[in-house]
Amino acid sequence: MKLVTNKQNLQGTLVIPADKSISHRSIMFGAMAHGTTTIHNFLRGEDCLSTLNAFKTLGVPIEDDGTVIRVYGQGLAALKPVDSPIDVGNSGTTIRLMMGILAGTDFTTVLTGDASLNKRPMARVMDPINQMNGAISGFEDTQFPPVTIKGQANLAPMTYEMPVASAQVKSAILFAALQAKGETVVIEKEPSRNHTEEMIRQFGGSIKVEGKNIHVKGPQTLKSQTVIVPGDISSAAFFLVAALLCKDSKIQLTNVGINPTRTGILEVIEAMGGTLELSQVDEINQSATITARSSELHGTTIGGAIIPRLIDELPIIALLATQANGQTIIRDAQELKVKETNRIDAVAKELTKMGASIKATDDGLIINGPTPLYGANVTSYGDHRIGMMLQIAALLVADGEVELEQAEAVSVSYPDFFTDLTKLLPGGAI
Template sequence: MKLTTNKQSLSGTINIPSDKSISHRSIMFGSIAHGTTTIKNFLRGEDCLSTLAAFRSLGVAIEDDGETITVHGTGFEGLKPAEQPIDVGNSGTTIRLISGILAGQDFSTELYGDDSIAKRPMARVMNPLNQMGADCRGREGSEYPPLTIKGNPQLQPLHYNMPVASAQVKSAILFAALQASGETVVIEKERTRDHTEDMIRQFGGKIEVTGKEIRVQGPQRLTGQEVVVPGDISSAAFFLVAGLILPESKIVLENVGLNPTRTGIIDVIKQMGGRITIEEEGENNKSGKITVETSELKGIEIKGEIIPRLIDELPIIALMATQAEGTTVIRDAEELKVKETNRIDAVANELNRLGAEITPTEDGLIIQGKTALQGGKVTSYGDHRIGMMLQIAALLVREGEVELEKSEAIAVSYPNFFDDLEKLYRAGGN
């Protein structure tokens, strides 16, 4: 599709789509809890709908009236074998987290997905689950999907030092730990998003977190709850950056999730000199209103423990860096290689096609600013975050057209992305 280009300014207020990570987990926790869970503000993007369909296939009754989703939880012990292999679509969160739940069952399940999923490494999940007593196997003896998970109702606890900083891997182990007999200890390489830990507590479970060490005593029984999903800061990130780099712009984003394990992009914006204000609200100040305005940005170095707090936002941060004075260096971001696509290469290849000066490295990117962008043909590689980043980049193009292949991937997490963008540039007088 042809992308919108040459926009002088953006202004207005938009409500950000619901948090994808919490939406996934709300279905999962509602399913393995006893009693009824109601979910409001659920993200009806393709990834989260894959999770919903997966648990229906495991025998969980889930109703959706368009506003509220009602999950009639079965407990871990009430899940039923799926009648056919479960299709997770494009969702890495679904396939990795559900593996931990299936690890403690007394039946086998096959999980498969699209071409992207077939390339996602799963040994990082399979190895700890197999150590706990499950039998997880990839395609033809490899670590790649389709996965076959033969569960074990007698899971053993685990003491596990995580070799990668991954909330998905951590969550899979925690779901298994809730079914195991004894105490499981997980030690993170770096702290990652803690939605799973929060929701264990919300659903009546017990978990101890001390720094990077997490302890769960199993087995546990969870109870259904009401879940209100906040807006997703990963989706907000695209408009945060648009408001900073387009001239004479001011954008207000409502109901943005502000979980501290997810707000690394806010720290980076402040370090780069961005004009950003936050009004905290909601329970425990974990959501709020964010306002950004056109800013003079400067290049910085992004590395170390902040990386897991902004791993999904790095593509749009890279675009922001092309409009900052000086050089920005991103390090310690090897995890970008195992997302929906290799995001290190994808960001460098596609932004360079539009005139950026970005050098990919083994663990990140070196980005030269400030660069003018031009028209060209680009692709999302079927990755929603690459697709949205390229549309924001196209707004900066003053001459020529930008044509995006595989734009449909954006619907995975932000079905109304183009509609929200149109509201902002119309309000901006373009």
């Protein structure tokens, strides 16, 4: 796909797609709860639809009229076994969190995915849940999918110290803990996104968070709720960076989620000298309108506790750093290696093709800027966030064309990304 290049003066207001993490969990909690859960502003991207279809396959009645989704939950005991593997596509969130949900059933389920997902390691979820008397195994005794979950009615509580900061691993354990008999304690390495903890409370569950220690007593029964999903800050990040980097630009993004465990990118932008404004702040639903303007930027160091709060935004932050004055260092980001692709290597390789001064390290990137970017043939590696990052990079290319392979990957989280970009261009068209 030929990307849009050499653009400035981006102007306009966009409604960002719904939060991917909350959309996934709204279906999961709705299926586990008793009663009808109503979901507004659900993200109908491929990954979230994988979660929806997986629970339909397990016998949960779910209706979608195109505006509102209704999940008719009857509790975990009502889930029904299936004879064939459930295909969750490219969704790591679906497969990892469902491992925790299905661990306490009374039947066996096999979860599989596409070629990319089936190369992603699952041991970090399998191991702790198996310590809870779970029985989860990978393909032919490996740590990779297809994953077989033999449901166990006697899940046991445990105290588990997280070796890495991962919301997916934490969430899978918490889902299993809701079914175990007794108190489970999860000790985080660093606080990661807390949507699961907040939604346990929202759905009438009991959970106690003390610093980095999370306490859940099971078994628990959840009650249906109404969920209004805010816009995804991870999707908003691409247009925030576009506004900051393209001359004479101002972009306003409405209803963006600003959960404090997800707003690391806003702090990094401010630390680099970027101009941001938050308005219409809704503290109850944790959302706001964010406006970004063209800015003169400088390098910074990003590492430690902030990394889990911006892990999905690091590819676009790396692009931002290529245009900042001085050096930017990203460290403590080993988690990037086990995303849809090895994002450390993918970001370094593709931006280097375009002329950036960027070096991959064992746990991050070293970026020197500012550097002009040039046309090149690039690839998303089937990773939606790499694909979107490369389109924003292409906006800065004044010399040559940018051709993107596997552009269709963008639809995983932002089906209308390229259309929304067109709305911001001078004259509203390419």
